[in-house]
Amino acid sequence: MRAEIVGVGTELLLGQIANTNARWISERLAEIGVDVLFHDVVGDNRGRIVEVLRLAAARSDVVVVTGGLGPTQDDITREAIAEVAAAPLERRADIEEWLRDRFERMGREMPASNLRQADVPRGADVIENERGSAPGLIVHAGDATIFAVPGVPAEMRQMVRSTVLPRVAAVAGPAGIASRQIRCVGMAESRIAEVLDDLFHGSTNPTVAYLAGGGEVRVRLTAKAGSLREADRLIGPLAEEVQRRLGDVVYSIGDEELEQVVARRLEAAGKTVACAESLTGGGVAKRLSSAPGASSYFHGSAVVYTPAAKHAVLGVSEDTMERDGIVSEATAREMAAGARRVFDVDLAIALTGSAGPEPHDGAPPGTVWIALEGYDVAHARELRAPGDRDTVIRWSEQAALDLLRRHLAGLPLPTGASLV
């Protein structure tokens, strides 16, 4: 099976945005063993969209088109597909009703222009949009199947996951590229590569790639075989050896994020958590509250950006801040104790530090103190994070979440100042 991805949008040709949709869809198609042979990008010009789609439908079995499904006059992907498939646009009453309902639920009148989104090439299937107003389309043109999805990444991803991938996989049949991602926090990329080097030396299947960023390293193993199961079997023993060598810095195999691991462990242990945050500005709370049902384990966070707020909300003593500094072990510990008391939780995690670019209360950028407090734990560590403001903040979040993970998993708690 040959697939092709067509991006529609003048903003891509002007270089205002990169075609990250094509990258994401390609990655998903590779996972199910489908070869993508071409990407194309074309502007909001009907003649040229038709030209590109005709060529794509002639040389590929599956064409995924992103963009141009919105309600405005520059959204002309519907018209172009109708022309290529020789299937005139027809207004679908069910979509019209769905659109009206959607606007009604939002308490708004629907602009007339949105009605264009109810126009569908005759005989086309529709892909439901769970996040926006533009329905997706499935249209047959010659021997090819064209899937049209919105250019808004969240809407595109939902439709590709819900409909495009299952349909393509059903036709593509068994063949698979398996990929496993081993996520680590607390060890540097170069050290990880050193530890694993001999396992992959000269290997072309499976292959290994190291991706560092966001205060963690992802080790990605990829194998190709006649079926996903076979490809998985190629990866399995290697992945186990990788895990064995890396040990407890591995926090997840797959897509689970660090905060999701912490949330799962909190739920399993029946424990509750709260935060006291300074430099992270609510970032740890946002991550701990990201999952549905988070309120069963997450009670809240005191984002205390000023010394006065640390004192007023968490009862951090002014003497402590004066004597030891705002960025200090003592302040972090008092913040954690305060959060545990105020939010009435089993575990509290606190951060105080200097995100930069200027020093904070004498502490150079990247200096952070993190404290964890519970009925069976009272731990504090310093962190020295590298990089700019955003990097320091991200590393601080990672270090705080990893402290929770390690405590909940009964692992030794780090005392050194380096995250990796």
Add this chain to the structure above:
Amino acid sequence: MRAEIVGVGTELLLGQIANTNARWISERLAEIGVDVLFHDVVGDNRGRIVEVLRLAAARSDVVVVTGGLGPTQDDITREAIAEVAAAPLERRADIEEWLRDRFERMGREMPASNLRQADVPRGADVIENERGSAPGLIVHAGDATIFAVPGVPAEMRQMVRSTVLPRVAAVAGPAGIASRQIRCVGMAESRIAEVLDDLFHGSTNPTVAYLAGGGEVRVRLTAKAGSLREADRLIGPLAEEVQRRLGDVVYSIGDEELEQVVARRLEAAGKTVACAESLTGGGVAKRLSSAPGASSYFHGSAVVYTPAAKHAVLGVSEDTMERDGIVSEATAREMAAGARRVFDVDLAIALTGSAGPEPHDGAPPGTVWIALEGYDVAHARELRAPGDRDTVIRWSEQAALDLLRRHLAGLPLPTGASLV
């Protein structure tokens, strides 16, 4: 002049990297007024590279090819270009010498495979590589000029700047493309398009594009003229008319984010702010604290995810939550009052709502109450946000920040339940 950008590399088709080279080159070509009409991506397959280059050379005046110029067996752009231009590869002694010198300077022996980089289609010009070993190529194929540059971004950029842009500009003549972005919150994309429709109906210069996402809409105007200054002059009056018509939903012209606008206005007014957050879980705080020096206006946020936390940290009355509900105007107002008192700030913004997917205390997903309180303001509004959990949270953040923006700018505060 019509330009086209061809990316060569299987890693692009596997989705391992995004085609950021095409984005960057497109932006540079737009700045000198050259229209890019297509991007293509093709893998390391000679037949398909030839197919793509033939089509590109037939429909475009300038073709910029990135990637496939390295020393390894999968680098076959040179061979493909030679085939398309019907100009056999010839080994150039001067390049061979340059390569040998280069390796000698680095104190390394040159691998034999690097000699391939001295092979050039007959009659081609060479672009010097100041950062790597792969020379670039300039080859004529029919009426088109093909520029081949490496895929390594730094090498590509150097060659595009040193040679491709000056050569293309010399042929294209003096021209420039200007672009302006008008960012709006509080009006739907379709409504914005309706309001502006007649300004751009049938206009090909300037053009307009609408980009919706993240709880806002960006209106992008683009114009082309004999110079960048002239293009700017074409956009100027239109941009002003767009702003006039859209009025106070426009929060920024350019790249400034909504939280940056709020931060700037807080600083200018010498006012301080704090938040009381429930469903946004610290997201508003994270955005308000993102800029260096945020502590001069941002004091903190009480992320109160449970009724007990709302009561303990902010003093929200248990009776109020019992009687009116956790997601209610009264609860939001008490949260705001509590945050203002606890953090001792001029302005407090509070949010309570149901992010979904399950209802929260009887409130269906997407129902949110937002309250703003200060010595000269006490306002509350309901918001009905569409979409999934992440979308509801993002829209809630936008609505809260926009309420602050409007208050600080002396604009009327919204009372309706719809963000747009």
